[in-house]
Amino acid sequence: MAAESGRQFWKRSAKLPGSIQPVYGAQHPPLDPRLTKNFIKDRSKANALPMKSKKASSFHEFARNTSDAWDIGDDEDEDFSSSSSSLQTLNSKVAKATAAQVLENHSKLRAKPERAQSALSDMPTNCKVIKSSSEAQLSRTSEEACVRTPLQKQQSLPLRPVIPLVARISDQNASGAPPMTVREKTRLEKFRQLLSSHNTDLDELRKCSWPGVPREVRPVTWRLLSGYLPANMERRKLTLQRKREEYFGFIQQYYDSRNEEHHQDTYRQIHIDIPRTNPLIPLFQQPLVQEIFERILFIWAIRHPASGYVQGINDLVTPFFVVFLSEYVEEDVENFDVTNLSQDVLRSIEADSFWCMSKLLDGIQDNYTFAQPGIQKKVKALEELVSRIDEQVHNHFRKYEVEYLQFAFRWMNNLLMRELPLRCTIRLWDTYQSEPEGFSHFHLYVCAAFLIKWRKEILDEEDFQGLLMLLQNLPTIHWGNEEIGLLLAEAYRLKYMFADAPNHYRR
DSSP states (O other), X not given: OHHHHHHHHHSOOTTSTTOOOOOXXXXXXXXXXXXXXXXXXXXXXXXHHHHHTTSOSSHHHHHHTOBOGGGTTTTSOSSHHHHHHHHHHHHHHHHHHHHXXXXXXXXXXXXXXXXXXXXXXXXXXXXXXXXXXXXXXXXOOOTTOOSOOOOOOOTTSOOOOOOOSSSGGGGSOTTTOOSOOHHHHHHHHHHHHHHHSSBOOHHHHHHHHTTOOOGGGHXXXXXXXXXXXXXXXXXXXXXXXXXXXHHHHHHHHHGGGGGSHHHHHHHHHHHHHGGGSSTTOGGGGSHHHHHHHHHHHHHHHHHOTTTOOOTTGGGGHHHHHHHHHHTTOOSOSTTOOGGGSOHHHHHHHHHHHHHHHHHXXXXXXXXXXXXXXXXXXXXXXXXXXXXXXXXXXXXXHHHTTOOTHHHHHHHHHTTTTTTSOHHHHHHHHHHHHHSTTIIIIIHHHHHHHHHHHTHHHHHHOOSHHHHHHHHTSOOOTTOOHHHHHHHHHHHHHHHHHXXXXXHHHOO
């Protein structure tokens, strides 16, 4: 009886102010056993034909017959292990197939020893193994074994090769280019001159940042471009000190209220969502990092009651956290143990991540208010835009009754973070922060360019389920700066053609 009352206590209540609204496909693609049972097999037409008679004929029917991964385990015991096991059971087939594809794709790289040798030569000679708490009993490897062992992954997935997030390779293309060219050294010097001037020229800084920001100066550049730091050099230190103290003042004032009745629903959902944030990246599975994320999201939610916390906002913290962490960590941060940092450094990273995320959300808050009208408008705008850019793709969706909301909602809600590796998201946000209204306006054209990028694969699919599986599992695992640069160039071309041309934009 006590267990039953406990489950009822944690159920979402529509009567509570700020009650969490479920978001369709915000983080994971909706998984229907009918969609996944043949995913591991060869997706030939012979296998697809028996499924056509069962396909959902509309978005609403599809949604009714689909179990959203967000609702898994929400009404179970507070311990996340039960919801995690349910999620792993539901995702096991797709997860295994995805991991198998990753391993297959990486086999070519492993088959070329000269690339592996090149990658090893770029690593610092004093690199060391960083262990998770679950591996604390293991002895450290010898000093000459410079390759860092990844933290333990989810047991349901086979071991996957580690792809750096923000290390040297992520500042180049994913093919493993040299650490820095002459041109990149020149760009870095240009950034340093701008940032060290008495009053930084923000217009010039945005112009330099559009094609990407060097890793060495990305933290301070992001603070400036987001409006968190002033352009005046003399005011920056005092501003940082004041804003960080202000954030931890919010913690002292509000964080204990997470156990109060009118905030329990919000905190409960945040507590469930945090372990699902980038579950294959060891950094975000560390308890200390998850506690930081919980504080950031809870304080933001109660200070913005118009929207409160919405599933998907948790993703928006990760790029800022990684960038500001890289200011204190020279090597790849994917496996870095944050307990090696001092308390003051962690507090600085946490406060800066909170304020920069808040600045971002200030421009797109209508994406997360009741009924999420901002996303609804952007999805409709994307449909209109694609119908003008590529009528064949648009008609292909209509023929097989694919609604844009079924795949593009997540693109808008998570700013493509679920479609791209994190290193690509960081590069993409370099441009978003340098583009006027980048997150609210330019993102539309990036989504359109991203969709047309896969036009051949889209047109090759000739059934509803095949199209949905493709659009929710696009193969971008190997993407790097080169692919993002081409995507942004195409998005800029589309913006130039359509943003100020309403007759072109609409029929």
